[in-house]
Amino acid sequence: MIKQEAKGSSMAAPTKDQMLEMQRRMLRIRYFDERASKMVKRGHIPGTVHTSIGQEAQVVGATMALRDEDYMTGNHRSHGHPIGKGSPLGPLMAELVGKATGVCKGKGGSLHLADFSVGSLGESGIVGSSIPIAAGAALSASVLKKSHVSLAFFGDGAANQGVLYESINMAGVWKLPVIFLCENNQYALSTPAHTVTSGVIADRAAGFGIFGVRVENGQDVLEVFNAVSEAAARARAGEGPSLIEVVTYRFNEHSEGLRIGTDYRDPEEREQWLKRDPIVLFRNHLIAEGHFTAEELDALEAEVLAEVDEAVRFTDESPYPEPETAFADLYTDKEEQFA
Amino acid sequence: MSLMSYLGAIGAAQREAMDADERVIIIGEDVEANVYGTTGGGKSRADKGDFLQMYGRDRIRNTPISEEAIVGFAAGAAMTGLRPIVDLSYSSFLYMAMDQFVNQVAKNRYMFGGQASMPVVFRSAMFYGLNTGAHHSDRPYPMFMNVPGLKIIAPSSPSDAKGLLRYAIDSDDPVLTFEACLLWGSKEEVSDEEYRIPFGKARIAREGTDVTVVAISSSVPEAVAAADAMAAEGVSVEVIDPRTLVPMDTRAILESVSKTGRLVVAEPAHRTCGAAGEISAIVSEEIFDALKAPIIRVTAPDMQIPFSPALEKQMYPNRITIADAIRKVAGLR
Numbered sequence: 001m002i003k004q005e006a007k008g009s010s011m012a013a014p015t016k017d018q019m020l021e022m023q024r025r026m027l028r029i030r031y032f033d034e035r036a037s038k039m040v041k042r043g044h045i046p047g048t049v050h051t052s053i054g055q056e057a058q059v060v061g062a063t064m065a066l067r068d069e070d071y072m073t074g075n076h077r078s079h080g081h082p083i084g085k086g087s088p089l090g091p092l093m094a095e096l097v098g099k100a101t102g103v104c105k106g107k108g109g110s111l112h113l114a115d116f117s118v119g120s121l122g123e124s125g126i127v128g129s130s131i132p133i134a135a136g137a138a139l140s141a142s143v144l145k146k147s148h149v150s151l152a153f154f155g156d157g158a159a160n161q162g163v164l165y166e167s168i169n170m171a172g173v174w175k176l177p178v179i180f181l182c183e184n185n186q187y188a189l190s191t192p193a194h195t196v197t198s199g200v201i202a203d204r205a206a207g208f209g210i211f212g213v214r215v216e217n218g219q220d221v222l223e224v225f226n227a228v229s230e231a232a233a234r235a236r237a238g239e240g241p242s243l244i245e246v247v248t249y250r251f252n253e254h255s256e257g258l259r260i261g262t263d264y265r266d267p268e269e270r271e272q273w274l275k276r277d278p279i280v281l282f283r284n285h286l287i288a289e290g291h292f293t294a295e296e297l298d299a300l301e302a303e304v305l306a307e308v309d310e311a312v313r314f315t316d317e318s319p320y321p322e323p324e325t326a327f328a329d330l331y332t333d334k335e336e337q338f339a
Numbered sequence: 340m341s342l343m344s345y346l347g348a349i350g351a352a353q354r355e356a357m358d359a360d361e362r363v364i365i366i367g368e369d370v371e372a373n374v375y376g377t378t379g380g381g382k383s384r385a386d387k388g389d390f391l392q393m394y395g396r397d398r399i400r401n402t403p404i405s406e407e408a409i410v411g412f413a414a415g416a417a418m419t420g421l422r423p424i425v426d427l428s429y430s431s432f433l434y435m436a437m438d439q440f441v442n443q444v445a446k447n448r449y450m451f452g453g454q455a456s457m458p459v460v461f462r463s464a465m466f467y468g469l470n471t472g473a474h475h476s477d478r479p480y481p482m483f484m485n486v487p488g489l490k491i492i493a494p495s496s497p498s499d500a501k502g503l504l505r506y507a508i509d510s511d512d513p514v515l516t517f518e519a520c521l522l523w524g525s526k527e528e529v530s531d532e533e534y535r536i537p538f539g540k541a542r543i544a545r546e547g548t549d550v551t552v553v554a555i556s557s558s559v560p561e562a563v564a565a566a567d568a569m570a571a572e573g574v575s576v577e578v579i580d581p582r583t584l585v586p587m588d589t590r591a592i593l594e595s596v597s598k599t600g601r602l603v604v605a606e607p608a609h610r611t612c613g614a615a616g617e618i619s620a621i622v623s624e625e626i627f628d629a630l631k632a633p634i635i636r637v638t639a640p641d642m643q644i645p646f647s648p649a650l651e652k653q654m655y656p657n658r659i660t661i662a663d664a665i666r667k668v669a670g671l672r
């Protein structure tokens with residue numbers, strides 16, 4: 001159900017190279033998160049992590065529609081976003097383990113990954129909290145006359161936080177180049193979205209006079225890519241923000257190693273969704289359309305697996321941070337740091 | 340030099356900063372129409388000094404009443420190249436944006452291992468002492484002192500208001516400035532030159548040898564008045580205004596108390612976990628042996644602020660309550 005038709009012509013189809021890169025980034029997320037899940041369960045990663053397994057198309061379709069310099073913020077389901085934006089795996093894995101070589105020097109951890117070098121302005125442990133940060137980055141682009149677009153990832157749970165609507169309203173009235181991307185995986189922890197959400201999330205855009213669309217098949221990376229590409233083009237053309245709701249499903253538990261109270265998902269429902277694995281679907285598409293052979297895609301999978309192995313090796317060989325580094329990076333001026 | 344009010348000095352610092360750096364923008368409710376008196380010249384758009392005329396709508400950003408988004412947008416903008424000044428009008432409205440202040444503004448640089456810098460100033464005014472009732476009379480700076488990552492300032496004079504705000508705008512860290520409405524009209528000669536007052540440097544508002552009074556915000560002029568009164572009673576009082584609460588110039592306070600051996604701390608915030616409590620603790624920890632008498636705090640009580648002038652006027656430190664504390668700490672009572 002497309003709520004509102006995009007103005008203008010449809011976007012150029014992704015090139016063969018871009019499609020290979022989409023599959024590569026989806027595989028990176030899958031293998032990285034599978035490894036992280038094991039490492040949590042074995043105690044190699046302290047605390048917990050939230051995986052994007054099952055949601056790779058929704059993440060990569062969005063990040064691949066952005067330019068390298070474009071901005072992005074995310075949430076607790078936090079690894080897919082920077083990986084999708086092109087952040088190297090080693091420093092991300094090292095951050096999950098708390099090593100000095102982590103992308104945040106071991107101060108952020110899984111929940112607070114950020115890699116400013118790829119426009120990743122930070123994931124957030126507080127549901128909804130990073131949404132206005134993305135919009136503020138779009139304000140910078142607007143005032144400084146830069147062509148950047150900014151994208152806020154948030155869940156169906158966050159879609160019921162007030163700050164989203166303050167942000168949409170202000171970004172709408174200022175026509176900021178920002179995309180509000182709701183990852184509707186249909187649950188906020190244990191709570192089914194339909195039991196706490198009045199109406200359709202994408203429809204809420206209409207109330208603010210901004211463009212809104214619901215991508216029903218969020219397991220199809222190209223559908224997500226097209227929707228976000230169009231939103232980015234509108235944003236760069238000065239037409240303001242878009243709200244994109246992508247329907248998807250998380251295959252794993254809310255967070256790894258966490259045993260959640262009463263069963264809240266029907267096992268049958270999950271079985272049905274497992275059949276719609278975005279990576280398998282795209283692989284089949286690439287082969288069926290004659291873009292790549294099965295052997296070429298097998299080689300890609302092996303390559304990405306090796307990349308994840310290398311990220312773990314990098315992590316294992318990295319030192320833990322020196323204790324005194326806990327007392328740096330609060331302020332920009334050193335003499336005012338309170339040790 | 341010109342005779343400038345506290346409010347005029349804030350406007351002057353904003354104008355200088357807007358002229359000096361295109362990345363400085365002003366965001367807030369009713370800033371276009373200069374409702375709070377720091378973004379304009381006169382009563383007409385055509386009057387000289389009108390910020391909207393001078394800088395345009397791109398840089399003078401009138402907002403909806405959406406404090407959480409205002410603070411979040413400013414933080415995101417600061418992380419990506421702008422240097423926003425956010426006018427939140429009343430300090431009580433900061434609570435609407437508490438998540439953004441505590442979880443984003445204060446933490447992002449640290450959590451991201453130093454990748455972010457956050458050059459943004461959040462201005463707000465404490466409307467206490469003006470019979471506005473409990474919702475508008477708060478002095479919430481101690482709550483924010485409890486959040487590592489924020490810098491907290493509370494200017495008490497026009498010259499300080501101008502110089503501290505200019506330094507705040509230049510700072511690459513987030514600064515919350517708590518202005519006092521009671522001081523808005525206070526006037527003094529202020530330099531027309533551009534100048535900056537670095538953080539962490541207290542001002543000795545009055546020199547003395549017998550008792551130290553550390554005073555904050557509108558308690559500073561009250562403490563100076565109390566010191567004048569005590570001079571007539573033969574007690575020489577030193578009044579110190581820390582000016583910036585994070586970072587705090589503890590050295591200046593310790594030096595003064597080492598000399599006088601007696602300390603009164605006066606501030607308009609509540610008693611529990613206030614700046615006065617913090618200053619008292621620092622002095623007791625560092626130079627307990629220099630103290631000749633127990634420290635006395637003069638603060639607002641742990642009570643909400645009543646509306647009626649008959650009730651409100653007793654709530655904050657004034658020259659009489661501060662002078663009483665000085666007498667007591669000096670052993671005159």
Ligand SMILES: Cc1ncc(C[n+]2csc(CCOP(=O)(O)OP(=O)(O)O)c2C)c(N)n1
Pocket residue numbers: 076077125126127128154155156157158159183185187188189254
């Ligand atoms: C403000 C806030 N409230 C509650 C939580 C606890 N919490 C963490 S994740 C989560 C569910 C979020 O659901 P959603 O936004 O749909 O994201 P998903 O986990 O499904 O990707 C909850 C309730 C939190 N971290 N922050």
Ligand SMILES: [Mg+2]
Pocket residue numbers: 155156157183184185186187188189
């Ligand atoms: Mg969800």
